[in-house]
Amino acid sequence: MGRVQVAVHGKHAICEIWGADPALLDDLDYMRNTMRDAAHLARANIRSEAWEKFEPQGLTGVLVLSESHLTVHTYPEYGYAAVDCFTCGRDCDPLAACAHLVDRLGESCYGVVVYLPRPADGRSLRVGRLSKDQGKVVFHAHSV
Secondary structure, three states, X not given: OOOOOOOOOOEXXXXXXXXXXXXXXXXXXXXXXXXXXXXXXXXXXXEEEEEEEOOOOOEEEEEEEOOEEEEEEEEHHHOEEEEEEEEOOOOOOHHHHHHHHHHHOOOOOEEEEEEEEOOOOOOOOEEEEEEEEOOEEEEEEEOO
């Protein structure tokens, strides 16, 4: 059987957010609203969502998008959140979702990102850091 060529136009951002405000990471309403805003800023359409609050702390949220998904798992005790955003099509921007979360989760927080923009720009992988620079969140790509 021969190899099948598939034109994938999805973009995938996996973001580890550090230095986040523990109280915000444990606030279900705040995280729900922030994730919804992140999806809209990524130009994605929310179809459904599921949330689970854990004791003594932490939460998980899944937004099912018309274009795929946006998920978050928070660990307030470490000031950490794991975010995964995959979007299909050419118009969505999962990095915008990650940048919004970094912006909204605390003054000193930053994100480490693995970004796979296929195949639009000819690169298969970018690794970088989302950090605040003069009030804006900026993606600083590193060589892979």
